[in-house]
Amino acid sequence: MAKEELLDHSSSGRLLAALWTLRLLAQSDETPPERDELLAKKQPSESLGKLLPSMANHLMRARKLGGDRWKAAVEVFRDIPDLVPAGQVPDKTMSPDKQRAFADGYDEQRSKYAEKFGRLLGT
16 A cells, blocks of 8 residues: 555545534534544545535634634634645545544544644533
8 A cells, every 4th residue: 555545544634633623613512523433434535525615614603703712713724735635635435554544643633733722622
């Protein structure tokens, strides 16, 4: 398996964590998936496809909330271009190695945001 494919899966997981963080900063009452929930034969493009269309709405909601939520949302939003996979968002069912790369990328990025914005995210 090509290392680039694993990097695309890891980046896609990190992007998923950023999108969930934006959603939480907009005070969504939904619960983001846990790392182990991502260890499934899914397609990263499906997970991201559900969140990408609402990204602007979450950003605007955080803007209305203002203060620290807005500042955090801006920071997360600015991270997004660097989290987009260099190759492509994987659109095939994941093998166990790709599942781990996707879940690990998600967990690492989510932990980074939890450390930085924990009180805003309810963690």
